[in-house]
Amino acid sequence: MPGTRLDLDRIRAARRVIDPVFLDSPLYRCEPLERELGCRVSIKLETANPVRSFKGRGTELVVTGLAGRGERAAVCASAGNLGQALARSGRGRGIDVTVVASRFAPAAKLERIRALGAHLELVDGDFELARERAVALARERGVRLVEDSLDVETCEGAATIGLELVDAGPFDAVLIALGGGALATGVGHVLKTLAPGTEVIAIQPAGAPAMARSWRERRVVTTESADTIADGVAGRFPIPEVLDDLLLVADDAVLVREASIVAGMRLFLEHAGLVVEPSAALGLAAVLEDPARFAGQHVVTIVCGSNVDLPAYHRWLGLGD
Template sequence: MQKTRLDTARIRAARQVIDPVFLDTPLYRCEALEPVLGCAVSIKLETANPVRSFKGRGTEVVASLLAGQGGSAVVCASAGNLGQALAWSGRGRGLDVTVVASRFATAAKLERVRALGARLELVDGDHEAARERAAAIARYDGIRLVEDSLDIETCEGAATIGLELVDAAPSFDAVLIALGGGALATGVGHVVKARAPHAEVICVQPLGAPAMTHSWRRRRVVTTDSADTIADGVAGRYPIPAVLDDLLLVADDAVLVRESSIVAGMRILLDHAGLVVEPSAALGVAAVLEDRDRFAGRHVVTIVCGGNVDPDAYRRWVTATPVRESHESHGFRESHGFRECHGFRES
């Protein structure tokens, strides 16, 4: 395999600085899901920690290195999960943390960022506007900017999930990974391709936020004019070239799923696995629902990457009447309040 930016020795070293509360997360065969999905399913559960997502693995590495270098302040842009994780990791190391987010981000995530002691700045617009503002703060104040997926620490922190996965479940046929900025996919993918090359690395993204998937398919950066999906944790519009280069080396496939399938995946994980998950964490199940024949009779692992949800929105999603859509449909029912992401550009 060609070399990615990641290094296996550094990934192993990352385990030594990550708080154990984020490590060795549950991995188990969930037999209750198998009659529903038509394949053997194992869950790697990344929600049972203080920030309820996998992001703490990467921010622990970032904060440890920054504190060791004498740094005192850090800023990031976040849809909510990275901000919580950086706030938690920074608080434990005496760092002043600023999180920039869209004012339209999930309220529960933003409240938790504040509760963890970070300074929260809200901007109009989407996550890309928050990224621009965070970069401006870093330049003006002369502090460390944490850029999820671009900063190798975030990828190698996430890659520790891959180490745990291949050590505990060497016989799986495919791993389904939520695809947003790419830290989780490139991190886990790097380890799986090095240690379990027989297994497929399949990345999953919403139809309403397809930039990285289009980029992977075309092997060049493709940006989109907008993103419209309930899976806010993966709703980026501007793929990072270096991250795409890594993804091209480790991903066997990248697929897009409909909003209705994401909601169905959340409902299935609640009803059959007892798990409350955010939309991004249901992408793997959504992929199986949309292509049952592909996975029939196989053993797949899905990484349940986050559980931070707005309670009211979650109740609406999991109690709503399922909407049937054709596999050819690239749009969303008006009753859901979603639109397809129109237009994309290559760069």
């Protein structure tokens, strides 16, 4: 795809570097969901791995590069999933990892970051404040700052999902959660290069719309706050380089309501037997809000994470203890 920062040869080569536990994730038709949504639905399950999200594909590339250069430490800011993935990848290659996160992040994500051996520093604010602190720490220590979506390795790791979708296709549309943009730009790059007829649809919560608004206006749009249960995609300051890539590979950027996100989570539980975090339900939320658009199509929704705080999950879905 001319103009993006990504390279198809590097993406193909990434499959030789990434731990196989993250590759070739399950992809299957889900007929019970199809009956509810009025279109053919395939699930790309990026939660069947040790960190329960797609992030390990990118962090494997990051730490391989660090180890190859003799570097022994890295710092990142994380809403939870990147931190887990970087901790696991770093542990396997002798990289000392520090993760900065909001103390208001889901407790389950914070506990797993610690369990995977990373140093965890908490800030009294949102992800953007955690990012500021991570930048300062990396500068003070003279170590690598891993920035999700800005670091092309995180995008090209995610892009290996696109290779797997192309091999299994064709599909009419792929529904992708949009946060910082690594997943959407990575998968989108591969699809627009190898399967240009597939529609690439990025989805973001209406309560955290910065990147989707930026895509629509073709310029960086920031927001003063983010108000959504989908903490994994709740950024407020889009990265210009990532937006440039997204403008080249996404066919649409859709905003969905919180009620639709919860409804999507419920559909996954009741009709697919899957417990997913809110960000992973954005694809189904988009179909629920505009069923006529997808009627008769074969769509793939990427289930990007399942690291949920169970008390909050029960509360959102109205489940008993």
